[in-house]
Amino acid sequence: MKHEAHPLGWNRRHLLALAAATAAAGPLGARAQAAPTGFATRPVRVVVPFAAGGATDVIARILGERMAQRFGQSVVVDNKPGAAGLIAGEMVAKAPPDGMTALLGTTSSMLTNKYLYKKTPYDPLTELTPLVRVCLAPIALVVTADTPAQNLQDFMAWIRSQKGKLTYGSYGIGxxxxxxxxxxxxxxxxxxxxxxxxxxxxxxxxxxxxxxxxGMGSLLSLKAHVDAGKLRALAVTGPRRVPLLPEVPTFTEAGYPQDALSIVGWLAIAGPKAMPADVARQWAQAANHAVASREGLARIIAAGFVPVDDDTPEKFARLWAQEAPVWGRLLQAAGVQPS
Structure with missing residues (x-):
């Protein structure tokens, strides 16, 4: 059945999931479990480069429960925080390419670290196998409620009139x-x-x-303050509006399609180099199945992310290769020097 289109780019299933995110927790309806896919002969490990309790960790655990249905084995989330994600990435890069170990990381931990550090223990572009994106991670531009900017056009005029006087915050260099x-x-x-x-x-x-x-930051960190009227959201990055702030336009909609404003980060799964193609496809199928579940969609949307439930290793590999030099150019243009 074809899902009903929505003007923000969201189909009916995604909007229903958003409603479900605010519903009281309860058991999911019975669903048939797929037969084990064959490669998983023991518990599968998903390495997360952040501490337990954060958004990435929560999503990893939600998806892990659903992926276990497809693998026929439990999925263990292994938190390895530190060194900007390099510890977790190195662990996966050096793991056997048998499909039993994978990394659930972010654009920064799986891609841009290559440009932020002079020396890293592995190269994500050559020593990891792209498997599947699970969600996009847009960020929002916000201003305090006492600024004169009601929209992005106002904002640009305001900062132009205050040349050299304003500061902005972000969650880190690069x-x-x-x-x-x-x-x-x-x-x-x-x-x-x-x-x-x-x-x-x-x-x-x-x-x-x-x-x-x-400031610019994640929707999860900013939304409560936007709802309370303490901050005003003016635009979000990425190709389409997000359901957590549906009234806020994208930068492209507002007339600013530059790469740094239209590109969007992601959370994704990658495996070690030389993972067999059939195993990579099984990982992608399991992740897509997990994201498309009622709880998967609801929790991803509630965390301020945009679900991706139709990705493939081939599509993700092409996007990874296309986006890597874009992020590199943006970092260079911003004057960020590798440390």
């Missing part, structure tokens, strides 16, 4: 937030100053305290 705001500053000729925070929490705290007026 972050997507820095790259996007650098682009906006250059387009407007605003000469804004970047304040790099060690994570989103201190950035949001300074936004709420009035130390900075402009």
């Amino acid at each position: 972050s997507h937030g820095q790259l996007a705001c650098t682009t906006l500053s250059e387009v407007a000729g605003a000469d804004m100053t970047h304040v790099a925070y060690k994570g989103e929490a201190p950035m949001v705290q300074d936004l709420l305290g009035g130390q900075i007026k402009i």
Whole structure:
């Protein structure tokens, strides 16, 4: 059955999942379990480069439960935080390519680290096998409620009129937030100053305290403050609006299609180099099945991400190869030097 189209790019199934995200938790309806796919002869390990309890970890555990139905084996989430994701990535890169170990990481931990560090223990572009994206990770531009900017056009005029006087915050050097705001500053000729925070929490705290007026971060961190009227969301990155903030346009919609504003990060699964093609396809099928489940869709949307439930290793590999040099150019243009 064809799903009903929605003007924001979301079909009926995704919108129903958003409603389900706010419903009381309860047992899922009975569903048939697929037969084991064959390669999994013991518990499968998903390595997550972040501590337990974060959004990536929560999604890994939700999807792991559903993927276990397809594998016929339990899926163990193994948290290996530290070194900007390099510890977890190296563990997977050096694992046997038998499909028993995979990495659930982000664009930064699986791609842009290549450009942020002079020396890394592995090259994600050559030593990992792209398997499947599970969701996109848009970020939002916000301003404090006392600024004159009601929309992105107002914002550009405002920062232009305040040339050299404004600062903006992001969750770290080389972050997507820095790259996007650098682009906006250059387009407007605003000469804004970047304040790099060690994570989103201190950035949001300074936004709420009035130390900075402009910031970019995840929808999960910002939405409650936008809903409370303390922050105003002006635009989101990526190709389409997101259901968590459906009234907020994309940068492209608002007339700013530059790469740093239209590109979007992701959460994805990768395996070691030389993983057999049939095993890679089974991982993708299991992940797509998990994302498309009622709870998978609901939790991903509630966390501020955009579900991807139709990816393949081939599609993801092409996108990975296409996006890598774009991120590299953006980091170079922003003056980010490898450390």
